[in-house]
Amino acid sequence: MRHFLRDDDLSPAEQAEVLALAATLKSAPFAHQPLAGPRTVAMIFDKPTLRTQASFAAGIAELGGYPMLVDGNLAGIGKRESVADVARVLGRQATAIVWRTFEQSRIDEMAEHAGVPVVNALTDEFHPCQLLADLLTVQEHKSRLSGLKVAFLGDAACNMGNSWALAGAIAGMQVTFGCPEGSAPAHGAAEVTDDPVAAVTGADVVVTDTWVSMGKEDEAEARRATFAPYSVTSELMTHAAPDAIVMHCLPAYRGSEIAAEVIDGPQSVVWDEAENRRHAQKAILAWLEAKRS
Numbered sequence: 096m097r098h099f100l101r102d103d104d105l106s107p108a109e110q111a112e113v114l115a116l117a118a119t120l121k122s123a124p125f126a127h128q129p130l131a132g133p134r135t136v137a138m139i140f141d142k143p144t145l146r147t148q149a150s151f152a153a154g155i156a157e158l159g160g161y162p163m164l165v166d167g168n169l170a171g172i173g174k175r176e177s178v179a180d181v182a183r184v185l186g187r188q189a190t191a192i193v194w195r196t197f198e199q200s201r202i203d204e205m206a207e208h209a210g211v212p213v214v215n216a217l218t219d220e221f222h223p224c225q226l227l228a229d230l231l232t233v234q235e236h237k238s239r240l241s242g243l244k245v246a247f248l249g250d251a252a253c254n255m256g257n258s259w260a261l262a263g264a265i266a267g268m269q270v271t272f273g274c275p276e277g278s279a280p281a282h283g284a285a286e287v288t289d290d291p292v293a294a295v296t297g298a299d300v301v302v303t304d305t306w307v308s309m310g311k312e313d314e315a316e317a318r319r320a321t322f323a324p325y326s327v328t329s330e331l332m333t334h335a336a337p338d339a340i341v342m343h344c345l346p347a348y349r350g351s352e353i354a355a356e357v358i359d360g361p362q363s364v365v366w367d368e369a370e371n372r373r374h375a376q377k378a379i380l381a382w383l384e385a386k387r388s
Contacts, residue, residue: 097386098206098213099379101199102223102261109382110230110265117231117371117378120157129384130160130190136380137189138216141167141196146345147216147224150372151193158377163189173201182208191380212383214376220282222254225344226262227375232368233300236340241267246298246335248273248291249325249352250318255304255344256280271298275321291325298335302342303327303352319351327353332362340364 098104105113120127130136136155140148148164155162165185172181178201185192186209194202195216206213215223234240247259251272260283263270271286272279273294279287288294295301306322307315327341341353341363349355358365 096206096210096212097383099223099383100202100206100213100215101221102226102258103265104223105265107265107267110227110262113227113378113382114231114234114375116382117227117374118234120377120381121231121371121374124157127381128157128159129381130155130158133159133161134190135161135163135188137163137165137185137192139165139167139170139172139192139194139196140216141172141194142217144195146369146372147195150369151216151376154373154377155380157373158381160190167194167196172196178204179208181205182213183210186210191383212380212387214379214383218254220254220257221261222258222344223262224372224376224379225255226258227379228368228371229259229302229342229344230262230266231371231375232342232364233340235367235371236364237299243268243299244297244336245270245300245302246273246294247271247302248294248327248331249303249322250274250278250306251280251285251287252278253304255302256285257282259302260285268300273325275325278322291331292334295331296334298339300340300342301327301332301335304344305346305348306352307348322352326351327357329354329356329360332357342368345369 152162182205191212193214193216197219199218199220202215245268251274257280260280271294273291306318343365
């Protein structure tokens, strides 16, 4: 049984296959419906969500399936019932399970017991569906992935930093993290510098994320002071390649990790990126479904 729990669950060839499928599904949204029936996909959200819930629900419907929303708080997963027992129940109701949760160990345990494909819709450690959408977006704007230089600015010791370190390497990209000491990704063999200009110089793609991730709100003031030199501003962008694109997985805080004139400017592709969550997630669900047969 194949699952998508972290970015390196896909080999380079498999990652390219999923991205090609995503591009196909984007061009013909209703041409491929492996979930026709409709077959049910359980969606569980333990954390706040907008793009994840909207894109999975729309994508599952376009694949011919039914998106069944399970309220993680009402289910009390890990409290009212064990993760293993929830997995056994949902695995008999749904053809796949999509979960946005906290510790990576929770989704690993879900996959161990579900008996159906499990997809990581975000954990504290990884955000692999977002990276598929990001890579699809880069491919659309740059016509390739391999050999491109990516600069990730700010707090890289987060799920997005870890996923960029893994997925970027799998795609053959050169990913450099510009961040303070102690803020580097925990996964992947990443190139790290504490000089934001050095990180961005010559970059084809500039990526940032919020400095105050979910669960760290009480550290907001201190974190803003720490990461302020890594804000993606118009001045910093002058060091990137002239045709560089800017990405942010959202929600964004203008004036903090990114300037308003950058995220709302001509180099920004964040709205393409947000839309591509749907197409990339349709592709991974369809790909996992095909692997079962």
